[in-house]
Amino acid sequence: MQPAPLPTTVRPPLPPVTAALPPRAQPAIVTPPPAAQVAVMVPPPAPPIAPDTQADVTTIAAAAIAAAEAQQATAPPLVRAGAARISDEQDFDAVAERETIESDAERLARMQAERVVIAPTAIPERPADIGPNIIDYALATTHGVGERRHTRRPISADRHERGCMAFRSADLAQEWFLQNGGPGRDRQGLDPDGDGFACDWNPNVYRAAAAAARN
16 A cells, blocks of 8 residues: 655745845046146247358357356355354455555554553552451461460360351461460360361461462
8 A cells, every 4th residue: 555645835936036236336537637837948049140250159158158257256245134254354365355554553553542551559458457367377387287386175076066167168267266366275176286277277278379479
């Protein structure tokens, strides 16, 4: 016994699928601008040379060149506006062309007329009431720094440092020291080693200056 045939269903064919594609963009066509017109200076045509002067063209050209060179030589130099000129005082040729013996004599005479003579004056005397002169004291002594010449009582280093800090310089300390009992007495402890020089004051500076003046 054969099985019954299966029913078959026949479907109609599907219609073809067509996709709508967007139109392709066409490249833009750029038209180049027209070429810039260049102005060309065309010299005017030369006048025709007469038959009788054609043989003398070389002479005419030489005369034209000589005239152009002469005009260039006599023309003033071109100077840019606002530009500073460079001095030519060190150029002998330039100064010789501009200056003469007469102009030099005139300039020297003018300079001599404008000269001011200052008469020398005597050095003023140093007042006697302004205190001791540390220069005279330095030249009057011959011993070195640190060589004991006077008796001193022992003092602390702090007291000596505080006493010297009261003065702006060693010269001022030495002046006050000499004016207030020094070098024999030392009231403020400015000269603990007894050499007669307060607060590291050094007389060798003035001694060397005096020796150089004598030489």
